[in-house]
Amino acid sequence: MSSLEILVLDCNELTPITVNSIRKNMPRAKYKVVKPGKSKVGTAVAHCDKLSLVVTSGLVLNIKHGDLPPEDKIKNYHLCVSRMGVYVDHPQHSDVYKLIGSPINKGFLDLSIFIINPAKWYEIPDKDSGILGNKKVLYMPRYFNHKHDPIIKDCIGGRDAFKYGMSGEAAAVYNYVPHLLSGQATPVETMAYCFDKVAEFTEGLPEEVEERINKLGEKTKVRVGKMRKGLYDLEIGENHE
Template identity: 45%
Template structure:
């Protein structure tokens, strides 16, 4: 079993808790406000292996989906930039003068094992360069990215959305909070799935996410899911 810790940094914590409860029934979930360090906050609140999620991140898995090898590392974490290791797109961050570079880690979701830590950090700066970490696969963190908004064509955005149908995590927090979503992002992000977890949200957040879900559903969901079935990413439930 794995515990869950939700770092409440915005108004979307209810969606994260709702998603965990739906997919990992009976799991231990704790919601806290983070201090200056996400890692430090996690270590102060974790007693065993814990999946840490920033509020608004949707989890669609269970304890069995955490790679067994993650237990051997202090932390399992993913790259912040979705395309930083993409042979054709990685250079685009530099063209956009983006601060994102390979090696920047995404602290909106990570697995932490407190038994591997001797010191609780007061800040996250520089911490990850001093410890061993396991790279979290992208299917565990299907997240938003500035290239999708600004730099890639619709067919590539759609392909990213197809991959998202098999993802354990839907992580579009920054895009949702921005209240500024373009057509490419409705192709790439599964807002129609996120809209299933809005019961615990306030009226404004629920209405906005529901609207995004409808746009995604009407524009691309049938094509996206059809391509996912062809590629074996999802299966008919009939």
């Protein structure tokens, strides 16, 4: 893990998940928790005095050495961030967003997690829309942020969902906040998302919240957990032969 400090935005009741994951997976990382203002980017600029990782509460962090670009590269950009849509650049699935009426395209950024260089921001934004027109943005690699996506629910088959779940074995971030808050997921979503990796960090949550997240984790374990890990390990082994 790099020397980036972590700013946790306390946006919901899931803050213990993120804090627990930092303490267990990244024990040397420095972090602080703050309430966000109207702008996540503005909150980050106001509270960070050096290159920092900013994360919305409810995400599980397991960032290891080599997961992030070198800091010498990141510091040349205003923001390092993921695209909102998992499949916006996929050759087969990129057009599905339009078909389901979703506005998501390559221009939509996922501000649930980003790296910011506050030295490049001369004003504190009071909103998150329309602020990056003249800013340099570096995109995080796809595997970094294993996240929920609207087309997985109804438009992705079991094979593709399982394949996406396998990619979560290499992820540095598990990002399923809407499902954790609602406790709802379709069978396909429980194949695609690694809910079992979130269920490890529920200590400190209200009992009813912990229970619904554990239920999601159990569904994933029952359906694909062991198979997902086994096939991922097999694939990695074959790629190294």
